[in-house]
Amino acid sequence: MHSRKIFSPEEANELVPALTYEFTHIGRLRGLISEHLDALSEGGVMLDLERPLIGQPCPEPLRPTLFRLVQMVKEIQNSVTRMNNMGCLVKDIELGLIDFHSSVNGEAAFLCWQFGEPAVAWYHPLGEGFSARRPLSAEALPEVVYN
Numbered sequence: 001m002h003s004r005k006i007f008s009p010e011e012a013n014e015l016v017p018a019l020t021y022e023f024t025h026i027g028r029l030r031g032l033i034s035e036h037l038d039a040l041s042e043g044g045v046m047l048d049l050e051r052p053l054i055g056q057p058c059p060e061p062l063r064p065t066l067f068r069l070v071q072m073v074k075e076i077q078n079s080v081t082r083m084n085n086m087g088c089l090v091k092d093i094e095l096g097l098i099d100f101h102s103s104v105n106g107e108a109a110f111l112c113w114q115f116g117e118p119a120v121a122w123y124h125p126l127g128e129g130f131s132a133r134r135p136l137s138a139e140a141l142p143e144v145v146y147n
Contacts, residue, residue, distance in 0.1 A: 004087065004101050005087035005100075005101065006101050006102060006103065007087065007088070007100040007101060007102050007111055008102070009102075009111060009119075009120055009121075009136055011100075012088070012100040012102075012111050012113065012120040013119050013120050015086050015088060016113065016117075016118075016119060016120065018083075018086065019083060019086075019088070019098055019113065019115070020115065022079045022082060022083050023093075023096045023115040025075075025079055026076050026079050026080075026093055026096075027096075027115075029072045029075055029076050030076070030094075032072055033069060033072050033073065033076075036065050036066075036068060036069040036072070037069065039062070039065050040058075040062055040065055040066060040069070043059060043061070043062045043065075044059070045058055045059070045062055045066070076093065080093060083098065087100070087101075088100045089101075089110075091112075091129075091130070092130075095114060095115070095130075096114055096115020096116065097112065097113075097114055097115075097130060098112065098113045098114075099111070099112050100112070100113070100120065102123065104123050104136075107125065108125075108126050109123045109124065109125055109126060110123060110124055110125075110126060111123050111136070112124055112130065112133055114130075120136070121135060121136050122134065122135055122136060123136055
């Protein structure tokens with residue numbers, strides 16, 4: 001069985017620069033993907049991202065655009081894999097949400113971070129999500145227990 005990393009706020013914060021880099025890269029790629037989808041659509045290629053190109057030919061002049069689109073999707077998948085391999089959990093690439101397994105007040109919890117935040121400063125219980133975030137205040141930090 002694969003054991004998961006339990007993060008302290010300090011350990012989670014060490015990853016913020018790398019996570020910021022990955023989400024910046026993903027954001028740039030998402031913009032380019034949108035442009036490529038528009039170009040394909042204008043050329044008559046309609047993509048269903050749930051089932052890309054099934055039974056649909058791509059005109060020769062648009063094949064490089066389609067090829068680059070597929071490459072960019074793979075780059076995003078690779079970014080997500082790299083972030084998950086750091087031990088954290090990518091929860092939402094659109095919002096840039098990351099959870100880190102932790103323990104707060106002796107209870108299993110997720111430390112959470114959102115792209116753009118300067119540091120990991122929030123947590124929520126395992127059974128709850130982003131909307132249940134609570135601040136990791138200076139007063140609460142001594143109560144955080146790390147396994």
